[in-house]
């Protein structure tokens with residue numbers, strides 16, 4: 409589903425954000441990406457989403473080399489990817505329901521089906537009464553849940569979630585994590601960046617730890633070799 413081979417990402421004048429990262433995420437996996445601030449978690453997700461290009465190395469997403477995807481084809485690739493990114497904000501001039509409906513409308517789903525799916529996902533994030541509100545009328549945590557709803561409404565093949573529970577209280581954190589878990593059980597491959605150690609312990613999924621741009625540990629490998 410995602411393969412990175414010796415990926416390097418260098419921003420001008422900075423230490424490398426990613427350094428020789430080789431990593432595979434298989435279809436159907438649920439993987440936590442963790443590591444201290446600045447370790448490269450968001451950078452890795454942005455590269456997979458084709459929001460930026462690697463400096464060197466190769467990235468395959470759905471088997472396609474992203475460096476060879478034409479700019480005009482990127483939106484099509486992204487239709488299969490749901491994202492919860494800090495810099496991928498809700499549209500302030502659209503209601504919550506319109507924001508969530510957006511990924512379905514660009515795919516041309518019939519209006520009735522869009523409404524049904526939007527109602528169902530808003531219910532599942534506990535925001536069924538907020539569909540008519542504008543994002544700025546919601547709390548930070550509610551906006552976060554709308555972003556999660558928008559990312560999941562189209563049952564994407566791949567979900568990239570960067571600190572999706574960062575603004576949430578413990579109860580809402582578990583609700584959102586349960587939604588990601590349920591999406592995974594329906595077949596979505598999930599990659600979640602988080603600082604929250606309690607989530608890693610609670611969900612016992614594969615954990616890839618980045619440190620200063622390198623893969624410092626990979627929980628799946630550790631389990632396979634019986635060292636953990």
Ligand SMILES: Nc1ncnc2c1ncn2[C@@H]1O[C@H](COP(=O)(O)OP(=O)(O)OP(=O)(O)O)[C@@H](O)[C@H]1O
Pocket residue numbers: 419420422424425443444445446447448449450451452
């Ligand atoms: N657009 C950019 N321009 C320059 N440097 C950048 C840019 N984006 C990230 N960096 C640098 O790349 C490194 C990795 O950043 P990144 O945001 O990927 O880390 P992170 O692990 O997601 O951190 P956090 O947990 O704080 O979000 C940092 O040193 C950061 O300063």
